[in-house]
Amino acid sequence: MKTTLLLTLVLGTATCAHSDIILGAPGVPVGARIAVQVPFKIDYQLTNSYKFVLSGIQAKGDTLGAPGHSGTKGNGGQFHLKANVWDNNQTPREHVGNLYFRDVQEFNTAPLQTLLVTPAAVFKATSYPITVTTEWQGNGNAHKPNGFFNLLGEYQKNPPVPVGSLHFDVGDWLLVSAGTQPDGVATITRD
Numbered sequence: 076m077k078t079t080l081l082l083t084l085v086l087g088t089a090t091c092a093h094s095d096i097i098l099g100a101p102g103v104p105v106g107a108r109i110a111v112q113v114p115f116k117i118d119y120q121l122t123n124s125y126k127f128v129l130s131g132i133q134a135k136g137d138t139l140g141a142p143g144h145s146g147t148k149g150n151g152g153q154f155h156l157k158a159n160v161w162d163n164n165q166t167p168r169e170h171v172g173n174l175y176f177r178d179v180q181e182f183n184t185a186p187l188q189t190l191l192v193t194p195a196a197v198f199k200a201t202s203y204p205i206t207v208t209t210e211w212q213g214n215g216n217a218h219k220p221n222g223f224f225n226l227l228g229e230y231q232k233n234p235p236v237p238v239g240s241l242h243f244d245v246g247d248w249l250l251v252s253a254g255t256q257p258d259g260v261a262t263i264t265r266d
């Protein structure tokens with residue numbers, strides 16, 4: 076009896092683990108966000124960020140996911156995945172991408188689906204670090220999809236440490252931002 080109960084418990088836990096969609100993005104620790112049912116809407120904030128580049132989204136299921144309980148041939152009807160990225164910069168940016176599957180059976184058996192963002196969406200800090208929010212959504216009535224849904228790109232929390240040196244002659248220098256009028260004068264002296 077103990078062996079049967081333990082085996083049933085282990086098999087039940089393994090079955091539940093195989094109905095997850097692992098969500099990934101640059102800067103997001105592996106396994107930090109997992110969707111266990113559809114519909115879902117899950118976000119993750121990357122605080123004190125300097126740069127986030129969204130170059131695409133991709134998704135793939137595997138055959139461990141169960142077929143749906145409704146829709147054509149019991150495959151759960153349509154299954155849509157949506158990725159949204161935005162920042163809290165002085166001039167906020169936002170970018171959205173979508174992947175569509177006929178049903179959860181197609182998600183579980185189709186080859187890797189990739190949607191590239193051209194040109195890539197760049198979220199970059201200007202005068203202070205920003206917070207970049209990544210959000211994954213799954214819509215439809217899919218039952219127990221299994222696989223992964225990733226945002227593609229790169230993430231930079233801290234800029235690289237400057238290397239090298241600058242040399243300025245003694246004197247007065249105009250301070251000018253690119254494409255603007257002079258902002259002031261800097262005077263460099265030597266002691």
